[in-house]
Amino acid sequence: MLDKFMVLREDIRNVIEYGVGKGFEFDMRIPYYRGVSLSLVEDLNVLVDGASFGKDKLTFAVGGLSYTFDEMATMATLRWEFGEKATVFVPLKGGIPLGFHRIEIALTIRISYMGGGRTTKAVFDQFSATGG
Protein backbone atom coordinates (compact mmCIF):
# COMPACT_ATOMS: atom_id res chain seq x y z
CA MET A 1 0.00 0.00 0.00
CA LEU A 2 2.09 2.88 -1.28
CA ASP A 3 -0.61 5.54 -0.79
CA LYS A 4 0.36 5.92 2.85
CA PHE A 5 3.93 6.82 1.84
CA MET A 6 3.06 9.47 -0.80
CA VAL A 7 3.87 12.41 1.51
CA LEU A 8 5.50 11.98 4.89
CA ARG A 9 4.67 14.43 7.66
CA GLU A 10 8.32 15.24 8.28
CA ASP A 11 8.78 16.20 4.63
CA ILE A 12 6.53 19.30 4.84
CA ARG A 13 8.46 22.52 5.58
CA ASN A 14 8.28 26.28 5.25
CA VAL A 15 10.48 28.07 2.73
CA ILE A 16 12.05 31.13 4.26
CA GLU A 17 14.28 33.50 2.35
CA TYR A 18 16.05 36.39 4.10
CA GLY A 19 13.74 35.94 7.06
CA VAL A 20 10.58 36.13 4.95
CA GLY A 21 8.26 33.17 4.50
CA LYS A 22 7.77 32.68 0.73
CA GLY A 23 5.58 29.62 1.03
CA PHE A 24 6.04 26.00 1.90
CA GLU A 25 7.18 22.88 0.14
CA PHE A 26 6.83 19.15 0.57
CA ASP A 27 8.46 16.07 -0.90
CA MET A 28 6.25 13.49 -2.52
CA ARG A 29 6.76 10.04 -3.96
CA ILE A 30 4.59 8.39 -6.54
CA PRO A 31 1.75 6.33 -5.03
CA TYR A 32 1.70 4.08 -8.12
CA TYR A 33 3.87 0.96 -8.49
CA ARG A 34 6.09 2.35 -11.23
CA GLY A 35 7.71 5.58 -12.40
CA VAL A 36 5.97 7.67 -15.07
CA SER A 37 6.64 10.33 -17.69
CA LEU A 38 5.99 13.82 -16.32
CA SER A 39 3.17 14.25 -18.87
CA LEU A 40 1.20 11.65 -16.89
CA VAL A 41 1.16 13.75 -13.72
CA GLU A 42 -2.25 15.11 -14.51
CA ASP A 43 -3.30 17.15 -11.53
CA LEU A 44 -2.22 18.29 -8.10
CA ASN A 45 -4.25 20.26 -5.64
CA VAL A 46 -3.20 21.52 -2.23
CA LEU A 47 -5.61 22.84 0.40
CA VAL A 48 -4.37 24.80 3.40
CA ASP A 49 -7.16 25.20 5.95
CA GLY A 50 -9.56 24.95 3.02
CA ALA A 51 -7.83 27.56 0.80
CA SER A 52 -7.09 25.92 -2.54
CA PHE A 53 -3.84 25.99 -4.53
CA GLY A 54 -4.43 24.53 -7.98
CA LYS A 55 -1.75 23.18 -10.29
CA ASP A 56 -1.42 26.57 -12.07
CA LYS A 57 0.04 27.96 -8.81
CA LEU A 58 2.36 25.06 -7.99
CA THR A 59 5.77 23.99 -9.25
CA PHE A 60 7.06 20.44 -9.30
CA ALA A 61 10.80 19.74 -9.02
CA VAL A 62 12.26 16.41 -9.95
CA GLY A 63 15.77 15.39 -10.97
CA GLY A 64 17.09 18.77 -9.77
CA LEU A 65 14.91 20.92 -12.06
CA SER A 66 11.63 22.67 -11.38
CA TYR A 67 8.67 22.70 -13.77
CA THR A 68 5.20 24.18 -14.07
CA PHE A 69 2.36 21.78 -14.78
CA ASP A 70 1.89 23.40 -18.21
CA GLU A 71 5.47 22.46 -19.05
CA MET A 72 5.07 18.95 -17.73
CA ALA A 73 2.03 18.25 -19.92
CA THR A 74 4.29 17.74 -22.95
CA MET A 75 7.22 16.01 -21.23
CA ALA A 76 7.08 12.40 -22.40
CA THR A 77 10.75 11.52 -21.93
CA LEU A 78 11.43 13.23 -18.59
CA ARG A 79 10.43 10.96 -15.76
CA TRP A 80 9.44 10.78 -12.13
CA GLU A 81 10.89 7.46 -11.06
CA PHE A 82 9.41 4.95 -8.65
CA GLY A 83 10.39 5.88 -5.09
CA GLU A 84 12.04 9.15 -6.21
CA LYS A 85 11.23 12.27 -4.21
CA ALA A 86 9.77 15.23 -6.09
CA THR A 87 9.44 18.59 -4.34
CA VAL A 88 6.28 20.67 -4.67
CA PHE A 89 6.39 24.37 -3.89
CA VAL A 90 3.25 26.15 -2.67
CA PRO A 91 3.43 29.97 -2.74
CA LEU A 92 1.81 31.10 0.49
CA LYS A 93 2.82 34.48 1.82
CA GLY A 94 4.41 34.03 5.21
CA GLY A 95 4.46 30.23 4.86
CA ILE A 96 2.29 28.01 7.04
CA PRO A 97 1.53 30.20 10.07
CA LEU A 98 2.51 29.14 13.56
CA GLY A 99 0.21 26.52 15.07
CA PHE A 100 -1.92 23.65 13.82
CA HIS A 101 -3.18 23.71 10.24
CA ARG A 102 -4.88 21.22 8.00
CA ILE A 103 -3.03 20.43 4.76
CA GLU A 104 -4.75 18.27 2.16
CA ILE A 105 -2.91 17.03 -0.92
CA ALA A 106 -4.58 15.34 -3.91
CA LEU A 107 -2.48 13.96 -6.75
CA THR A 108 -3.92 12.56 -9.97
CA ILE A 109 -1.82 10.36 -12.25
CA ARG A 110 -3.16 9.35 -15.68
CA ILE A 111 -2.86 5.57 -15.82
CA SER A 112 -3.42 4.01 -19.24
CA TYR A 113 -3.79 0.56 -17.62
CA MET A 114 -6.81 1.82 -15.70
CA GLY A 115 -8.20 3.92 -18.52
CA GLY A 116 -7.70 7.31 -16.90
CA GLY A 117 -6.84 9.38 -13.86
CA ARG A 118 -6.39 7.91 -10.40
CA THR A 119 -6.36 10.30 -7.46
CA THR A 120 -4.54 9.71 -4.19
CA LYS A 121 -5.10 11.94 -1.17
CA ALA A 122 -3.08 12.69 1.91
CA VAL A 123 -4.32 14.76 4.85
CA PHE A 124 -2.22 16.23 7.66
CA ASP A 125 -3.01 18.23 10.73
CA GLN A 126 0.36 19.84 10.79
CA PHE A 127 2.04 21.89 13.44
CA SER A 128 4.16 24.69 12.08
CA ALA A 129 6.89 25.99 14.38
CA THR A 130 8.44 28.34 11.86
CA GLY A 131 5.51 30.29 10.47
CA GLY A 132 5.27 34.04 10.13
Next chain:
Amino acid sequence: MAIKRGVSFYSYQEAYYNRKYDLEGLVKATAQVVKAEGVEILAEETPVGSFPDPLDADVERWFRWMEKYGTKPVCMDSFIDYMMFKGRFCTLKEQVQMMERDLKLASRLGFSIIRVLCPVRKEVVEASIPAAERYGVKMGLEVHWPMMLDAPWVQDYIEMFDRSGSKCVGIIPDFGIFQRRPPRKMLRNAVEAGASEAAINRLSKSFDEGLPGGEVVKAMEKEGAGPAEMQVAAAYSRCRYNDPAKLRDIAKYILSFHGKFYDMDEDCVETSIDYEGPIKVLKKIGFDGYINSEFEGQRLYTGAEDVDEVEQVRRHHVMLKALIGD
Protein backbone atom coordinates in the same frame (compact mmCIF):
# COMPACT_ATOMS: atom_id res chain seq x y z
CA MET B 1 12.23 -30.79 -18.02
CA ALA B 2 10.42 -29.44 -15.02
CA ILE B 3 8.53 -26.24 -14.37
CA LYS B 4 10.98 -23.49 -13.42
CA ARG B 5 10.62 -20.93 -10.63
CA GLY B 6 11.18 -17.19 -10.71
CA VAL B 7 10.07 -13.94 -9.04
CA SER B 8 8.51 -10.80 -10.44
CA PHE B 9 10.16 -7.96 -8.56
CA TYR B 10 6.73 -6.33 -8.37
CA SER B 11 6.52 -8.54 -5.29
CA TYR B 12 9.17 -6.46 -3.52
CA GLN B 13 7.75 -3.02 -4.38
CA GLU B 14 7.55 -1.62 -0.84
CA ALA B 15 10.99 -2.86 0.13
CA TYR B 16 12.49 -1.15 -2.93
CA TYR B 17 10.36 2.01 -2.58
CA ASN B 18 11.39 2.44 1.03
CA ARG B 19 15.02 1.70 0.11
CA LYS B 20 15.37 -1.40 2.24
CA TYR B 21 16.80 -3.07 -0.87
CA ASP B 22 18.33 -1.77 -4.08
CA LEU B 23 18.11 -3.73 -7.32
CA GLU B 24 21.19 -5.81 -6.58
CA GLY B 25 19.84 -6.53 -3.09
CA LEU B 26 16.63 -7.86 -4.63
CA VAL B 27 18.55 -10.12 -7.03
CA LYS B 28 20.59 -11.40 -4.10
CA ALA B 29 17.51 -12.02 -1.90
CA THR B 30 15.84 -13.86 -4.79
CA ALA B 31 18.82 -16.17 -5.14
CA GLN B 32 19.83 -16.61 -1.51
CA VAL B 33 16.68 -16.20 0.59
CA VAL B 34 13.90 -17.22 -1.81
CA LYS B 35 16.19 -19.65 -3.65
CA ALA B 36 14.69 -18.97 -7.04
CA GLU B 37 16.44 -18.64 -10.36
CA GLY B 38 14.18 -16.58 -12.63
CA VAL B 39 14.03 -12.78 -12.56
CA GLU B 40 11.17 -10.66 -13.85
CA ILE B 41 11.21 -6.87 -13.57
CA LEU B 42 8.98 -3.97 -14.46
CA ALA B 43 11.51 -1.81 -16.25
CA GLU B 44 9.71 1.31 -15.05
CA GLU B 45 9.60 0.16 -11.43
CA THR B 46 13.04 -1.25 -10.65
CA PRO B 47 15.00 -0.03 -13.68
CA VAL B 48 18.42 -1.29 -14.65
CA GLY B 49 20.28 2.03 -14.77
CA SER B 50 17.75 4.40 -16.28
CA PHE B 51 14.66 3.64 -18.35
CA PRO B 52 14.54 3.21 -21.33
CA ASP B 53 18.20 3.62 -22.31
CA PRO B 54 20.60 2.32 -19.66
CA LEU B 55 24.31 2.92 -20.14
CA ASP B 56 26.38 -0.01 -21.39
CA ALA B 57 28.08 -0.02 -17.98
CA ASP B 58 24.66 -0.53 -16.28
CA VAL B 59 23.89 -3.43 -18.59
CA GLU B 60 27.28 -5.05 -17.99
CA ARG B 61 26.78 -4.73 -14.23
CA TRP B 62 23.33 -6.34 -14.58
CA PHE B 63 24.80 -9.39 -16.28
CA ARG B 64 27.54 -9.55 -13.67
CA TRP B 65 24.82 -9.78 -10.97
CA MET B 66 23.08 -12.56 -12.91
CA GLU B 67 26.32 -14.50 -13.00
CA LYS B 68 27.32 -13.77 -9.41
CA TYR B 69 23.94 -14.84 -7.95
CA GLY B 70 23.15 -17.59 -10.44
CA THR B 71 19.95 -15.93 -11.65
CA LYS B 72 18.44 -15.59 -15.13
CA PRO B 73 16.45 -12.79 -16.76
CA VAL B 74 13.10 -14.30 -17.77
CA CYS B 75 10.50 -11.63 -18.43
CA MET B 76 10.24 -7.82 -18.53
CA ASP B 77 6.87 -6.13 -18.04
CA SER B 78 6.03 -3.47 -20.59
CA PHE B 79 3.68 -0.50 -20.27
CA ILE B 80 2.29 1.14 -23.34
CA ASP B 81 1.12 4.54 -22.12
CA TYR B 82 -1.39 5.17 -24.86
CA MET B 83 -2.70 8.06 -22.72
CA MET B 84 0.73 9.73 -22.68
CA PHE B 85 -0.78 13.12 -23.58
CA LYS B 86 -3.94 14.70 -22.26
CA GLY B 87 -6.77 15.06 -24.74
CA ARG B 88 -5.79 12.35 -27.24
CA PHE B 89 -4.84 8.72 -27.47
CA CYS B 90 -1.47 7.84 -28.98
CA THR B 91 -1.68 6.63 -32.56
CA LEU B 92 -1.02 3.04 -33.57
CA LYS B 93 2.41 4.07 -34.82
CA GLU B 94 3.31 5.79 -31.55
CA GLN B 95 2.23 2.72 -29.58
CA VAL B 96 4.27 0.40 -31.80
CA GLN B 97 7.27 2.69 -31.19
CA MET B 98 6.77 2.25 -27.43
CA MET B 99 6.58 -1.53 -27.88
CA GLU B 100 9.75 -1.44 -29.96
CA ARG B 101 11.46 0.63 -27.24
CA ASP B 102 10.61 -2.09 -24.70
CA LEU B 103 11.57 -4.98 -26.99
CA LYS B 104 14.94 -3.38 -27.58
CA LEU B 105 15.52 -2.83 -23.85
CA ALA B 106 14.47 -6.41 -23.05
CA SER B 107 16.90 -7.76 -25.62
CA ARG B 108 19.73 -5.66 -24.17
CA LEU B 109 19.01 -7.00 -20.67
CA GLY B 110 18.73 -10.64 -21.74
CA PHE B 111 14.96 -11.03 -21.32
CA SER B 112 13.44 -13.31 -23.95
CA ILE B 113 9.85 -12.37 -23.08
CA ILE B 114 8.05 -9.09 -22.46
CA ARG B 115 4.69 -9.11 -20.72
CA VAL B 116 2.03 -7.10 -22.51
CA LEU B 117 -0.88 -5.75 -20.48
CA CYS B 118 -4.46 -6.50 -21.46
CA PRO B 119 -5.50 -2.93 -22.42
CA VAL B 120 -2.93 -2.98 -25.24
CA ARG B 121 -4.86 -3.36 -28.48
CA LYS B 122 -4.41 -6.48 -30.57
CA GLU B 123 -3.52 -4.25 -33.56
CA VAL B 124 -0.56 -2.84 -31.62
CA VAL B 125 0.76 -6.31 -30.79
CA GLU B 126 0.27 -7.51 -34.37
CA ALA B 127 2.02 -4.49 -35.85
CA SER B 128 4.93 -5.03 -33.41
CA ILE B 129 5.64 -8.61 -34.55
CA PRO B 130 8.38 -7.63 -37.04
CA ALA B 131 10.21 -5.71 -34.29
CA ALA B 132 9.79 -8.65 -31.86
CA GLU B 133 11.29 -11.02 -34.43
CA ARG B 134 14.14 -8.62 -35.13
CA TYR B 135 15.03 -8.43 -31.42
CA GLY B 136 14.30 -12.11 -30.76
CA VAL B 137 11.96 -11.25 -27.88
CA LYS B 138 8.46 -12.72 -27.44
CA MET B 139 5.40 -10.68 -26.52
CA GLY B 140 3.26 -12.44 -23.92
CA LEU B 141 -0.25 -11.20 -23.35
CA GLU B 142 -1.38 -11.29 -19.72
CA VAL B 143 -4.58 -13.19 -18.98
CA HIS B 144 -5.51 -11.66 -15.68
CA TRP B 145 -8.49 -11.67 -13.33
CA PRO B 146 -11.41 -11.22 -14.12
CA MET B 147 -10.66 -12.62 -17.58
CA MET B 148 -11.60 -16.24 -18.25
CA LEU B 149 -9.29 -18.52 -20.25
CA ASP B 150 -11.96 -19.22 -22.85
CA ALA B 151 -13.14 -15.59 -23.20
CA PRO B 152 -13.72 -14.39 -26.79
CA TRP B 153 -11.05 -11.76 -26.18
CA VAL B 154 -8.43 -14.50 -25.66
CA GLN B 155 -9.73 -16.39 -28.70
CA ASP B 156 -9.36 -13.25 -30.84
CA TYR B 157 -5.71 -12.97 -29.82
CA ILE B 158 -5.08 -16.65 -30.51
CA GLU B 159 -6.60 -16.25 -33.97
CA MET B 160 -4.18 -13.39 -34.60
CA PHE B 161 -1.25 -15.50 -33.32
CA ASP B 162 -2.18 -18.31 -35.73
CA ARG B 163 -2.74 -15.95 -38.64
CA SER B 164 0.67 -14.32 -38.10
CA GLY B 165 2.47 -17.66 -37.91
CA SER B 166 4.94 -15.93 -35.58
CA LYS B 167 6.68 -17.67 -32.67
CA CYS B 168 7.13 -14.27 -31.00
CA VAL B 169 3.61 -14.05 -29.57
CA GLY B 170 1.93 -15.94 -26.74
CA ILE B 171 0.07 -15.84 -23.47
CA ILE B 172 1.08 -15.25 -19.85
CA PRO B 173 -1.72 -16.47 -17.59
CA ASP B 174 -1.91 -15.07 -14.06
CA PHE B 175 -2.75 -17.42 -11.19
CA GLY B 176 -5.31 -14.84 -10.01
CA ILE B 177 -7.72 -16.58 -12.41
CA PHE B 178 -7.67 -19.57 -10.03
CA GLN B 179 -8.80 -17.66 -6.95
CA ARG B 180 -11.22 -19.58 -4.74
CA ARG B 181 -11.75 -17.23 -1.80
CA PRO B 182 -10.56 -13.96 -0.22
CA PRO B 183 -7.15 -14.18 1.49
CA ARG B 184 -7.03 -14.96 5.21
CA LYS B 185 -5.40 -11.58 5.88
CA MET B 186 -8.50 -9.83 4.51
CA LEU B 187 -10.70 -11.81 6.90
CA ARG B 188 -8.46 -10.87 9.82
CA ASN B 189 -8.52 -7.20 8.77
CA ALA B 190 -12.33 -7.32 8.71
CA VAL B 191 -12.44 -8.63 12.29
CA GLU B 192 -10.05 -5.87 13.34
CA ALA B 193 -12.31 -3.33 11.58
CA GLY B 194 -15.23 -4.51 13.71
CA ALA B 195 -16.74 -7.44 11.80
CA SER B 196 -18.20 -10.11 14.06
CA GLU B 197 -15.92 -13.10 14.29
CA ALA B 198 -18.88 -15.47 14.13
CA ALA B 199 -20.07 -13.89 10.86
CA ILE B 200 -16.59 -14.09 9.35
CA ASN B 201 -16.31 -17.77 10.38
CA ARG B 202 -19.69 -18.44 8.78
CA LEU B 203 -18.51 -16.66 5.62
CA SER B 204 -15.32 -18.65 5.63
CA LYS B 205 -17.36 -21.86 5.80
CA SER B 206 -19.48 -20.80 2.79
CA PHE B 207 -16.25 -20.16 0.84
CA ASP B 208 -15.01 -23.66 1.68
CA GLU B 209 -18.31 -25.12 0.53
CA GLY B 210 -18.04 -23.13 -2.70
CA LEU B 211 -21.44 -21.45 -2.39
CA PRO B 212 -22.08 -19.03 -5.28
CA GLY B 213 -20.91 -15.48 -4.46
CA GLY B 214 -24.25 -13.88 -5.26
CA GLU B 215 -26.02 -16.16 -2.77
CA VAL B 216 -23.50 -15.39 -0.04
CA VAL B 217 -23.92 -11.65 -0.54
CA LYS B 218 -27.73 -11.97 -0.47
CA ALA B 219 -27.67 -14.08 2.69
CA MET B 220 -25.43 -11.54 4.40
CA GLU B 221 -27.68 -8.66 3.37
CA LYS B 222 -30.66 -10.54 4.78
CA GLU B 223 -28.82 -11.02 8.07
CA GLY B 224 -28.24 -7.29 8.20
CA ALA B 225 -24.44 -7.64 8.09
CA GLY B 226 -22.36 -4.50 8.58
CA PRO B 227 -19.93 -2.94 6.06
CA ALA B 228 -16.88 -4.88 7.35
CA GLU B 229 -18.62 -8.24 6.77
CA MET B 230 -20.14 -7.13 3.47
CA GLN B 231 -16.74 -6.14 2.14
CA VAL B 232 -15.49 -9.70 2.58
CA ALA B 233 -18.65 -11.18 1.03
CA ALA B 234 -18.28 -8.80 -1.94
CA ALA B 235 -14.62 -9.77 -2.36
CA TYR B 236 -15.72 -13.41 -2.48
CA SER B 237 -18.30 -12.72 -5.16
CA ARG B 238 -15.58 -11.08 -7.26
CA CYS B 239 -13.37 -14.20 -7.21
CA ARG B 240 -13.11 -16.02 -10.52
CA TYR B 241 -12.13 -19.64 -10.73
CA ASN B 242 -11.15 -21.08 -14.07
CA ASP B 243 -11.13 -24.82 -14.52
CA PRO B 244 -7.36 -25.59 -14.66
CA ALA B 245 -8.07 -28.25 -17.32
CA LYS B 246 -8.71 -25.34 -19.71
CA LEU B 247 -4.96 -24.66 -19.67
CA ARG B 248 -4.66 -27.64 -22.02
CA ASP B 249 -6.51 -25.76 -24.76
CA ILE B 250 -4.00 -22.92 -24.78
CA ALA B 251 -0.91 -24.95 -23.78
CA LYS B 252 1.08 -24.27 -26.92
CA TYR B 253 0.70 -20.50 -26.54
CA ILE B 254 1.83 -20.26 -22.90
CA LEU B 255 5.18 -18.47 -22.53
CA SER B 256 5.32 -18.17 -18.73
CA PHE B 257 3.06 -17.61 -15.73
CA HIS B 258 2.50 -14.91 -13.20
CA GLY B 259 2.24 -16.65 -9.84
CA LYS B 260 -0.12 -14.11 -8.31
CA PHE B 261 -0.56 -14.52 -4.56
CA TYR B 262 -1.92 -12.51 -1.66
CA ASP B 263 -1.21 -14.29 1.59
CA MET B 264 1.08 -17.21 2.45
CA ASP B 265 0.39 -18.69 5.88
CA GLU B 266 2.95 -20.09 8.34
CA ASP B 267 2.69 -23.52 6.72
CA CYS B 268 3.52 -22.03 3.30
CA VAL B 269 -0.01 -22.44 1.93
CA GLU B 270 -1.58 -19.69 -0.18
CA THR B 271 -4.83 -18.84 1.59
CA SER B 272 -6.90 -17.77 -1.43
CA ILE B 273 -5.61 -19.15 -4.73
CA ASP B 274 -5.48 -22.74 -5.97
CA TYR B 275 -1.96 -23.76 -7.01
CA GLU B 276 -2.26 -27.52 -6.70
CA GLY B 277 -4.87 -27.97 -9.46
CA PRO B 278 -3.21 -25.84 -12.16
CA ILE B 279 0.31 -27.19 -11.43
CA LYS B 280 -0.99 -30.75 -11.74
CA VAL B 281 -2.27 -29.88 -15.23
CA LEU B 282 0.97 -28.11 -16.16
CA LYS B 283 3.02 -31.16 -15.18
CA LYS B 284 0.80 -33.39 -17.30
CA ILE B 285 1.17 -31.19 -20.38
CA GLY B 286 4.92 -30.93 -19.84
CA PHE B 287 5.10 -27.17 -19.33
CA ASP B 288 8.75 -26.34 -18.67
CA GLY B 289 8.65 -22.55 -18.56
CA TYR B 290 8.70 -20.28 -15.52
CA ILE B 291 6.15 -19.48 -12.87
CA ASN B 292 7.19 -16.07 -11.60
CA SER B 293 5.78 -15.20 -8.17
CA GLU B 294 3.85 -11.99 -8.01
CA PHE B 295 3.02 -11.01 -4.44
CA GLU B 296 0.19 -8.51 -4.35
CA GLY B 297 -0.81 -8.64 -0.70
CA GLN B 298 0.76 -5.25 0.10
CA ARG B 299 -2.63 -3.58 -0.19
CA LEU B 300 -3.90 -5.72 2.70
CA TYR B 301 -1.45 -3.94 5.01
CA THR B 302 -3.26 -0.64 5.32
CA GLY B 303 -2.26 0.36 8.83
CA ALA B 304 1.10 0.96 10.45
CA GLU B 305 1.96 -2.74 10.15
CA ASP B 306 4.85 -3.49 7.77
CA VAL B 307 4.66 -6.24 5.19
CA ASP B 308 7.57 -8.66 4.87
CA GLU B 309 7.54 -9.16 1.11
CA VAL B 310 10.72 -11.25 0.93
CA GLU B 311 9.36 -13.67 3.55
CA GLN B 312 6.05 -13.96 1.69
CA VAL B 313 7.89 -14.76 -1.55
CA ARG B 314 10.14 -17.25 0.26
CA ARG B 315 7.09 -19.11 1.56
CA HIS B 316 5.58 -19.04 -1.93
CA HIS B 317 8.65 -20.82 -3.28
CA VAL B 318 8.58 -23.45 -0.54
CA MET B 319 5.06 -24.21 -1.78
CA LEU B 320 5.93 -24.09 -5.49
CA LYS B 321 8.96 -26.32 -5.00
CA ALA B 322 6.87 -28.93 -3.19
CA LEU B 323 4.08 -28.86 -5.79
CA ILE B 324 6.45 -28.96 -8.74
CA GLY B 325 8.51 -31.68 -7.07
CA ASP B 326 11.94 -30.35 -8.01
